[in-house]
Amino acid sequence: MRVTTAFSRLLRLGKGVLVKKVSFKADMVVVEVALRRRRLVCPECGYSTRARKDTRPENSVWRHLDLGTWRLELHCRRRRLVCPVHGARTEAVPFARPDSEFTRDFECLVAWLATRTDKTTIKRMLRIDWRTVGRIIKRVCDDELDPGRLDELFEIGIDEVSWKRQHNYLTLVADHQRRCVVWGTKGKGERAADRFYLELDPDPASVSPPPQPSASQPREAPEPAIMVPFGPCPTVPAGQGVAAAWLADGSELDPQLLARASKLRAVSMDMTGGYAAATRHHAPQATICIDPFHVVQLANQALDEVRRDYWNELRSLADPDAARRFKDARWALLKAPAKLTDKQATTLARLKAAGGEVWRAYTLKEAVRAIFQPGLSLEDVTILIDRLLSRLARSRLKPFTRLAKTIRKHRDGILAAIRLGINQGRTEALNNKVRLITRRAYGFHSADAALALIMLTCGPITLHLPHELHAPGITCVAQSRSLAGPFAVLRHLAPK
Numbered sequence: 001m002r003v004t005t006a007f008s009r010l011l012r013l014g015k016g017v018l019v020k021k022v023s024f025k026a027d028m029v030v031v032e033v034a035l036r037r038r039r040l041v042c043p044e045c046g047y048s049t050r051a052r053k054d055t056r057p058e059n060s061v062w063r064h065l066d067l068g069t070w071r072l073e074l075h076c077r078r079r080r081l082v083c084p085v086h087g088a089r090t091e092a093v094p095f096a097r098p099d100s101e102f103t104r105d106f107e108c109l110v111a112w113l114a115t116r117t118d119k120t121t122i123k124r125m126l127r128i129d130w131r132t133v134g135r136i137i138k139r140v141c142d143d144e145l146d147p148g149r150l151d152e153l154f155e156i157g158i159d160e161v162s163w164k165r166q167h168n169y170l171t172l173v174a175d176h177q178r179r180c181v182v183w184g185t186k187g188k189g190e191r192a193a194d195r196f197y198l199e200l201d202p203d204p205a206s207v208s209p210p211p212q213p214s215a216s217q218p219r220e221a222p223e224p225a226i227m228v229p230f231g232p233c234p235t236v237p238a239g240q241g242v243a244a245a246w247l248a249d250g251s252e253l254d255p256q257l258l259a260r261a262s263k264l265r266a267v268s269m270d271m272t273g274g275y276a277a278a279t280r281h282h283a284p285q286a287t288i289c290i291d292p293f294h295v296v297q298l299a300n301q302a303l304d305e306v307r308r309d310y311w312n313e314l315r316s317l318a319d320p321d322a323a324r325r326f327k328d329a330r331w332a333l334l335k336a337p338a339k340l341t342d343k344q345a346t347t348l349a350r351l352k353a354a355g356g357e358v359w360r361a362y363t364l365k366e367a368v369r370a371i372f373q374p375g376l377s378l379e380d381v382t383i384l385i386d387r388l389l390s391r392l393a394r395s396r397l398k399p400f401t402r403l404a405k406t407i408r409k410h411r412d413g414i415l416a417a418i419r420l421g422i423n424q425g426r427t428e429a430l431n432n433k434v435r436l437i438t439r440r441a442y443g444f445h446s447a448d449a450a451l452a453l454i455m456l457t458c459g460p461i462t463l464h465l466p467h468e469l470h471a472p473g474i475t476c477v478a479q480s481r482s483l484a485g486p487f488a489v490l491r492h493l494a495p496k
Helices: 003-011 104-114 119-126 130-144 190-200 273-282 292-315 320-327 330-334 342-354 356-371 378-393 398-409 411-420 425-440 447-458 488-493
Strands: 017-024 028-035 060-067 070-076 079-083 087-090 155-164 168-175 180-186 225-227 235-237 266-269 287-290
Touching: 003 017, 060 104, 104 119, 104 130, 104 447, 119 130, 130 447, 155 190, 155 425, 155 447, 168 190, 168 425, 168 447, 180 190, 180 447, 190 273, 266 273, 266 411, 273 287, 287 292, 287 411, 292 320, 292 330, 292 356, 292 398, 292 411, 330 342, 330 356, 342 356, 356 378, 356 398, 378 398, 378 411, 398 411, 425 447
Parallel strands: 028 070, 155 266, 266 287
Antiparallel strands: 017 028, 060 070, 079 087, 155 168, 168 180, 225 235
């Protein structure tokens, strides 16, 4: 077997790639390849043509997976074409992404390692620069992330997570059905939620028109098209739009029929007012669900506030030992009774015997927690929450009277979460993964870098190792994605 044939089978660079020559150097193997296909493909849009502008005078170089301890590089003399949209471009290759100096196999390995270890380890293992790891992560995320991931959203959760000190937050949107993060942005509150809904349904006036073909080379004849009554693009390729007979004469198609935000049935969130306001504005039909876990969390915070006030009162007395003895009571009050240690149970029994504001606050916290225990019906919870509001309002404890006002304000959202069985548990679990990513990476320089790694780890992306990528039946999203028109989402609405 020839060396070129052996390397052709070993590297698996794809159809139409011919290994011409293999050179062995001191610490490197150089494989020269050539493209056998006759049509040149634009790396930006996939436009193909037989016309060649010229050939680059120098070889293009890509880093491939190491061959043992040797660095392996691919060299190829590429041709250039004139794309009617993007102008002069160097032809695309099947084994590497556009504008990349690494092959797909190498980048898939880097992305897979990035979801499981820190960048310094990847840098030493693969012998690449620290910043190169971040650029590869961003490139793989942009390439593999399906643009149609926001099409079928029905039940989502919105929450913020801290990615950096000094109150730097990311807003993440999770799909409850697919159990993954589908969107993220820098910041929190109403503005961050508005950005999500605007990306879900962009304003047609804000969408830039498609780039015009270059005058130097005419486009090929377009496919037959039909007119549509709305949207930034006036035509839809035949077979991809709404049939003209579907609309009555003189009628117009309501854009809300195709608005993705109109499909949302439920949106779970905490009690941050900005997310609810944006949801009511952009998706008024969606039911806002307030997670009961956050209600119990607020009750714990109210109890802790009462405990701190009483501890500060004991510190002002002449007996310093009283405050010191009471200081250890925090976890005895905040933990569930079934999880108390023997020492904490003894401390809780002493507090019960002493009575006072601390014990009343503890009983109110336990009453809030008991309402949301599993096994209660919606009717039972409705009755109990109304009784609880009356009890909290008469408690004469300021933290709990504030809690009563908060629960009364979000009462419908809390009951909706119980009725639909939707909560923020899955979103909080994803947030824990995000915090782990942040700690493992020892921080990020930018929010975009953090979001790229979050989408790789918690998003709708299935990463494959190189040997899995070449296994039968495995196809990455970027390679199988079709270049459909902007109205491909209408295809399922056309009558059969």
